[in-house]
Amino acid sequence: MQSAFFNPGPTTTEGQIASLHLSRDQQLPVQLTTVASRAEDQGYAEGVVTNTRFGSFPHSTLIDIPWGCQVLASKVDTGTRGRDNFTHSRKRKANAISTDSPTDSTESASLKQATAANSGFIHVLPPTPESWTTSLPHRTQVVYTPDYSYVLQQIRAQPGSTLIEAGSGSGSFTHAAARAVFQGAPTSLNNASKTEEMHTAGKVFTFEFHAERHEKVKTEMEEHGLDSIVTATHRDVYKDGFWLTGERGAYQSPRANCIFLDLPAPWEALPHLTRQDTPDKPSALDPDSTAYVCTFSPCIEQVQRTVSTMRRLSWLEIEMVEIQHKRIEVKREYTGLKYEGMRGVNPVAATVDEALERLRQVEENAREHQQDTRNKSRSKNGVQQNNSSESAVQKHWDEGKLIHRAEPELKTHTSYLVFAVLPREWTEEDEATARARTGQID
Numbered sequence: 302m303q304s305a306f307f308n309p310g311p312t313t314t315e316g317q318i319a320s321l322h323l324s325r326d327q328q329l330p331v332q333l334t335t336v337a338s339r340a341e342d343q344g345y346a347e348g349v350v351t352n353t354r355f356g357s358f359p360h361s362t363l364i365d366i367p368w369g370c371q372v373l374a375s376k377v378d379t380g381t382r383g384r385d386n387f388t389h390s391r392k393r394k395a396n397a398i399s400t401d402s403p404t405d406s407t408e409s410a411s412l413k414q415a416t417a418a419n420s421g422f423i424h425v426l427p428p429t430p431e432s433w434t435t436s437l438p439h440r441t442q443v444v445y446t447p448d449y450s451y452v453l454q455q456i457r458a459q460p461g462s463t464l465i466e467a468g469s470g471s472g473s474f475t476h477a478a479a480r481a482v483f484q485g486a487p488t489s490l491n492n493a494s495k496t497e498e499m500h501t502a503g504k505v506f507t508f509e510f511h512a513e514r515h516e517k518v519k520t521e522m523e524e525h526g527l528d529s530i531v532t533a534t535h536r537d538v539y540k541d542g543f544w545l546t547g548e549r550g551a552y553q554s555p556r557a558n559c560i561f562l563d564l565p566a567p568w569e570a571l572p573h574l575t576r577q578d579t580p581d582k583p584s585a586l587d588p589d590s591t592a593y594v595c596t597f598s599p600c601i602e603q604v605q606r607t608v609s610t611m612r613r614l615s616w617l618e619i620e621m622v623e624i625q626h627k628r629i630e631v632k633r634e635y636t637g638l639k640y641e642g643m644r645g646v647n648p649v650a651a652t653v654d655e656a657l658e659r660l661r662q663v664e665e666n667a668r669e670h671q672q673d674t675r676n677k678s679r680s681k682n683g684v685q686q687n688n689s690s691e692s693a694v695q696k697h698w699d700e701g702k703l704i705h706r707a708e709p710e711l712k713t714h715t716s717y718l719v720f721a722v723l724p725r726e727w728t729e730e731d732e733a734t735a736r737a738r739t740g741q742i743d
């Protein structure tokens with residue numbers, strides 16, 4: 302399976318999707334190509350160019366380099382075709398800084414030259430569902446990483462699972478689901494053949510009734526190399542459920558064991574997720590395993606209707622969860638010495654000599670303050686404890702105080718998650734088989 306998401310290979314190649322890492326919260330997905338097919342790419346002498354706030358990056362400098370490289374911005378000229386100093390291959394070599402830093406002195410020199418000439422840099426990373434979620438083109442509200450990681454774990458999505466999703470929306474959850482069910486760990490960067498061997502099953506069936514959104518998700522799955530795992534179907538699931546169309550139009554069961562419903566009215570889809578077979582339609586659930594469902598609804602009224610329908614349809618262990626995602630910033634704050642040293646010192650200096658004098662003054666003040674604190678600590682704790690309390694004070698001055706605070710988050714409430722379980726049917730025959738297997742006798 303050729304997906305940059307699971308199996309990117311050791312280096313970037315033409316046609317792959319890459320995640321350009323600009324900063325911790327900013328990633329840019331790009332399809333790497335040197336073929337300028339869009340009008341806006343035609344004006345550049347360098348071919349296709351991605352412009353960012355850290356500078357311009359011709360794709361010729363991003364292709365055929367090891368994943369994870371830092372790439373320096375290029376000077377891009379829209380009207381100087383052929384006048385560029387670097388040929389593209391030389392430029393690629395000069396701009397890509399591998400994680401193994403170059404030892405060759407000529408290369409280091411050209412890197413320095415390029416650094417001086419350019420304004421910024423980016424890192425070229427293989428795409429992940431997480432980076433895709435933060436940067437995908439939004440067509441709807443999407444499910445974010447804190448929610449989908451919890452959902453996938455709770456509905457027991459694992460390599461080999463069969464997962465039903467409705468609606469597909471912008472495909473954010475779809476990417477994470479594809480990775481969860483993919484039979485084979487997401488790769489280390491050059492573990493291609495191993496992952497290929499391990500990929501035997503694991504499926505996502507995603508349903509969407511909005512024609513354009515369905516088409517877009519289907520195309521994305523193909524472009525991202527995920528179409529062997531994800532089957533996208535255009536369907537109103539309230540009306541027509543989750544069956545697949547087999548030979549001569551016969552209904553086939555997807556045999557799902559995990560279900561995720563991100564729909565305005567999940568209670569209208571739930572009646573299609575029972576264990577009953579009808580003469581022409583088999584149950585959409587896997588008869589040999591427990592089914593786990595999660596619904597995702599922003600309002601408590603939707604939750605109430607969903608829970609009530611689940612109870613009527615014999616779903617068990619129904620519970621509602623709300624994820625409150627907080628990012629905690631942990632850092633050391635240098636309050637002690639530096640702060641004390643600055644006391645009484647005028648921070649403004651007119652000359653370099655004056656500035657140096659102020660610095661000397663700050664250091665002197667700090668030393669005095671430190672000595673003072675040591676003396677106080679001695680008289681308080683007694684001579685016996687001198688060493689340990691002194692080193693604690695020293696450590697505090699040297700390393701600063703460890704503090705933490707929650708980073709402000711814009712999104713607090715996304716949705717309520719309702720989870721439930723539908724056990725497999727257990728017949729007399731199943732019981733007899735189980736007893737025989739475990740050697741139990743009546």
Ligand code: SAM
Pocket residue numbers: 441442443444467468469470471472473474475508509510511514536537538539540563564565
């Ligand atoms: N989970 C998606 C993601 O992470 O990108 C977002 C889903 S979006 C909030 C809800 C989607 O459900 C919309 O695209 C909508 O068109 C689709 N939808 C609504 N009713 C539907 C139905 N009866 N059958 C199929 N899809 C439906």
